[in-house]
Amino acid sequence: MKKSYKIILITNIILFIILSLLVLFKVTEPLDSLIASFAIGMRNDHLTNIVTIITNIGGAYSLILITTLLLIFIKNKKVPLSILINLVCVFLTSQLFKLFFHRPRPDGVFLVNAGGFGYPSGHAMVSTAYFAFLIYLIMNNVKDKFMRILLTIILSILTVLISLSRIYLGVHYFTDIVGAVLLAIAYLTIFITIIGNKKKAK
Numbered sequence: 001m002k003k004s005y006k007i008i009l010i011t012n013i014i015l016f017i018i019l020s021l022l023v024l025f026k027v028t029e030p031l032d033s034l035i036a037s038f039a040i041g042m043r044n045d046h047l048t049n050i051v052t053i054i055t056n057i058g059g060a061y062s063l064i065l066i067t068t069l070l071l072i073f074i075k076n077k078k079v080p081l082s083i084l085i086n087l088v089c090v091f092l093t094s095q096l097f098k099l100f101f102h103r104p105r106p107d108g109v110f111l112v113n114a115g116g117f118g119y120p121s122g123h124a125m126v127s128t129a130y131f132a133f134l135i136y137l138i139m140n141n142v143k144d145k146f147m148r149i150l151l152t153i154i155l156s157i158l159t160v161l162i163s164l165s166r167i168y169l170g171v172h173y174f175t176d177i178v179g180a181v182l183l184a185i186a187y188l189t190i191f192i193t194i195i196g197n198k199k200k201a202k
Helices: 003-024 029-041 045-057 060-073 078-101 122-141 145-168 174-201
Strands: none
Touching (some): 029 145, 029 174, 045 060, 045 145, 060 078, 078 122, 122 174
C-alpha cells in the first residue's frame, strides 16, 4: 500500500472510531438535533422535489443502472467489472456496520421511505465509495485534462449533495453521514490497493 494511502486509511479509521464512540455515548445528540432542526426549517415542496431526485441518484436502482450501462458501453470490461465489485463490496460492508451499531434513525417526519438502522448511512457510504471510485478511474484513464477536471468536479459535488440529502429528508443524522464518509474513504483505500496489486501481479 502506498504511504499516502496508509495515512488516509489510518486517519479515517481513527476518526471513525472516535466518532462512533461519541455516537454510542450520545455525545453528538445536541449537534445532530441542531442540524436536523435546521434542515427541517429549510423544507419546501420545490426543494424537496429536487433533493429527492438527488438522493435517488445515489440509490440502489440508479447505481445498478449506471453500472449496467458502463458494462454495455465500455469496451474494456475489466473497468466496469471493478465498479460492480466495488458496489457489491461497499454495500455489504455498510450493512455489516449498520447491524453492529444498531443506531435508530431520527424521529420525526421522513420525506422518503427508509428502513433499517441509521449509523453509518448506507446510502452515503455506498454513493461516496461508488462515485469516488469513478473519480479514481477517471483520473487514471481519461487522457483529456479538461474532461478529467470537469467530471471530477461534477461527481464530487454530486457525492456531497447525495449525502446531505439524507439529512434534509429526515432519514439520517448528521453524524450518520460523517461516519459513512469516513468509513467509505477507509474502505476505498483498501479496495483500490487490492485492485492495484492484482494489476501488478499480472
